Amino acid sequence: MKYERDPERIRRVLGDKVQFIQGDMAVTYGAVLAGCSFFGGYPITPASEVAEGAARLFPRVKATFIQMEDEIGSIGAVIGAAWSGAKAMTATSGPGFSLMMENYGYAIMTETPCVIANVQRTGPSTGQPTLGAQGDMMQARWGSHGDMEAIALAPSTVQESMDMTIESFNLSEKYRHPVCLMTDGEVGHLREKIVIPDEDEMELVERVPATIDKEQFIPFTDSQTQEGSKVPDFPTFGTGYRTYVTGLTHNEKGFPATDKPPDHQRLIKRIVSKITDDREALTNVEKIELDDAEIAFVTFGASARPAESAVRMARKKGMKVGMLRMKLVWPFPRKVVHDLSKKVNTIIVPEMNLGQMVHPITEYAAKDCEIISAPKVGGEMHLPDELFEILEGV
Amino acid sequence: MSEEVKKKMIDANELRDKYLREGMLPTIFCNGCGHGNAIDYTFWAIEELGLDMDKVALASGIGCSSRIPGYINADGLHTTHGRALAFATGIKAANPDLHVIVFTGDGDCTGIGGNHFIHAARRNIDMTVILLNNFIYGMTGGQLAPTAPIGSIATTAPYGNIEQAFNISELAKALGANYVARWPISYPYQPIKSIKDGIAKKGFSLIELMSPCPTAYGRRNRLGNIEALWNWYEENTILIEDYEKIINYGTEEEKNSIKEKFKIGVFQDVDKPGFFGEYEKLVNMLIEKDDAKLKGGSQ
Numbered sequence: 001m002k003y004e005r006d007p008e009r010i011r012r013v014l015g016d017k018v019q020f021i022q023g024d025m026a027v028t029y030g031a032v033l034a035g036c037s038f039f040g041g042y043p044i045t046p047a048s049e050v051a052e053g054a055a056r057l058f059p060r061v062k063a064t065f066i067q068m069e070d071e072i073g074s075i076g077a078v079i080g081a082a083w084s085g086a087k088a089m090t091a092t093s094g095p096g097f098s099l100m101m102e103n104y105g106y107a108i109m110t111e112t113p114c115v116i117a118n119v120q121r122t123g124p125s126t127g128q129p130t131l132g133a134q135g136d137m138m139q140a141r142w143g144s145h146g147d148m149e150a151i152a153l154a155p156s157t158v159q160e161s162m163d164m165t166i167e168s169f170n171l172s173e174k175y176r177h178p179v180c181l182m183t184d185g186e187v188g189h190l191r192e193k194i195v196i197p198d199e200d201e202m203e204l205v206e207r208v209p210a211t212i213d214k215e216q217f218i219p220f221t222d223s224q225t226q227e228g229s230k231v232p233d234f235p236t237f238g239t240g241y242r243t244y245v246t247g248l249t250h251n252e253k254g255f256p257a258t259d260k261p262p263d264h265q266r267l268i269k270r271i272v273s274k275i276t277d278d279r280e281a282l283t284n285v286e287k288i289e290l291d292d293a294e295i296a297f298v299t300f301g302a303s304a305r306p307a308e309s310a311v312r313m314a315r316k317k318g319m320k321v322g323m324l325r326m327k328l329v330w331p332f333p334r335k336v337v338h339d340l341s342k343k344v345n346t347i348i349v350p351e352m353n354l355g356q357m358v359h360p361i362t363e364y365a366a367k368d369c370e371i372i373s374a375p376k377v378g379g380e381m382h383l384p385d386e387l388f389e390i391l392e393g394v
Numbered sequence: 395m396s397e398e399v400k401k402k403m404i405d406a407n408e409l410r411d412k413y414l415r416e417g418m419l420p421t422i423f424c425n426g427c428g429h430g431n432a433i434d435y436t437f438w439a440i441e442e443l444g445l446d447m448d449k450v451a452l453a454s455g456i457g458c459s460s461r462i463p464g465y466i467n468a469d470g471l472h473t474t475h476g477r478a479l480a481f482a483t484g485i486k487a488a489n490p491d492l493h494v495i496v497f498t499g500d501g502d503c504t505g506i507g508g509n510h511f512i513h514a515a516r517r518n519i520d521m522t523v524i525l526l527n528n529f530i531y532g533m534t535g536g537q538l539a540p541t542a543p544i545g546s547i548a549t550t551a552p553y554g555n556i557e558q559a560f561n562i563s564e565l566a567k568a569l570g571a572n573y574v575a576r577w578p579i580s581y582p583y584q585p586i587k588s589i590k591d592g593i594a595k596k597g598f599s600l601i602e603l604m605s606p607c608p609t610a611y612g613r614r615n616r617l618g619n620i621e622a623l624w625n626w627y628e629e630n631t632i633l634i635e636d637y638e639k640i641i642n643y644g645t646e647e648e649k650n651s652i653k654e655k656f657k658i659g660v661f662q663d664v665d666k667p668g669f670f671g672e673y674e675k676l677v678n679m680l681i682e683k684d685d686a687k688l689k690g691g692s693q
Contacts, residue, residue, distance in 0.1 A: 001490060001674045012688065038488055040480075059677045060684060064487045066669070069513040073480035076473065076510070080453065080484025083471055084492065088484065106474050237469040238489050240448040244415070244464055246472035255418055256464070 003037035007199045013060045017196050023161040023188040027117050028053030030165025037063040038081035038088035040074040045129040046185040047119035050091035071096035075103040082112045085236040091117035105144030106247045107178040115168045117181040119188040122379050131379025132185030134352040140180040141330050147268050149275040150330035152180040154301035158192035170205035176231050186302040210235040219243045221252040230274035283333040286325040293322030295346045300326040303350045309384035314391050334364045341365035346394050350374040350382050413437045415467040426620040428579035428605030439589035451492040453482040455502040458533045459526035462497040476507025479514040482521050494521040500541040501531045504560045515569035515598050518668035522592040522599045528607035536610035547614045563602045567662045572597030574661040578604040578627035597668040634659035
């Protein structure tokens, strides 16, 4: 069954423009809107609703949903579908994310566009399935073996769960890279109002298909791409390019080069720098009350919600407190964090883990800026009061 | 000599030029390895079917046999260990026009990849799996495979294998795969016919080819030279039809003599519906319903 994105049908299937839905469902909505035509998934709390949504909606827009035998198979099928030309995604939570790590690396190595939604729960191991956490932030960055760069987004609201799913597809298509949507059990199970964008309110990015003469085409080089781009054009399977795709270190033709250090260096440096070169352009933050702030929260995802409340509480008491929210956490927004650290005296990093994003924040902050880690584990969000107390202690 | 055989003798080199991916040669295969024969048989099957190689997508996992897609001039996805069938499921889902052919080994497909194998066969996904069973993990130097006969020597079974072996074709048959066949690589024509039938078949096809690994298996198990390895297949296999005859009508002595033998031949050839065909029916039904609702003015 061949998929063709049908905007009218999509809108009809999604229904009213304004709805009150769950964060997980909003991820499915985002996928449908983005033109995702393949979802391979496996049940896991608190991410199952994404798959359930896809099972319900995908066939009605002529897209394929398949419940695979496990998470390894899910991301495998997703990558295979991507090579046949599909925008493809899977959704999971911690244990499944761990299982996906090898093929996550495969997608990075083979430059396969795809989206992995990780509705984070506490860990390690089985942890607390129904409770949210932000403990996989470093896993998204470093979880597969070897050198790599990551692209990851962290929604704080249900609306963002939908919008950032679309954005995840756009970035994955643009960079030919698996993109992690790092949501969590809190945002995933939260119900909020969303406004579904009309067709002209959305920007959709598609991978650049290979069009060069088939005899001349070199699949893994930046020498044949549009000016300045390090992302090779995509030789979709079935279009006659007869491309060999391997997770082994490969030369520019795609052939194994397992005993050739220069080929490895060239490949890895390119697939990392195609993302890090655009670090500033990719940086996507929200700034709240930062103009005159002396203390700033640097946050992301669910923990930005109580942090914002704490900012409002502090402002009411005349305290100069602001917040920087990283919508895109990887590649790490070095410059904006560094600039902020030169303006404020103190940065507080509330996270639903024992302190993960606080590490790159510390690494890239000015040395004279005080960094306070405000971790919370156990499956509960920070309370605004708790964060306000930390502010008072500064 | 039949016309078909004559044609083959004439065209053998031409055929290789047509389908091999020259830039990838030489192959990694050892002397006496059966995997080259499997490539050859696949080429004959593709040639006889007249497939458009632009519409063939190959997938494989990790191991010696999984290197085969590299040598064939078609789209190929050389994936992670054991996962080829999952990737292949996605390839087929997003472009049903593609003939999806998977090359895999006994360790890749039924060791680490057993779960994907079970479910791809159970879903009857439209793909052809050419599984090269050499009883050993060859690429990593001869570790114990789940298919190794009891008593086999491997680097991780230095005193002889004590585990029951996996019977891959029987399993695929039990799972309801549409086409299942097993042949030793030493049979020159039957594998071609089975690969051909497997590709032409809608649904899941498994062609299990018993392929010798003289380096990692034959040497360690003192099976002798290549000729002896091929003879081993002759002595240790029995056609399914002959097996059934002896089991039903043979003497106790005859029955005992075939107990340990590998059945070869076509295990299953049926036409049951597969996942994607059924999914498409479901989609059409839903779309029709949605469109009827729209026309009916309920929205």
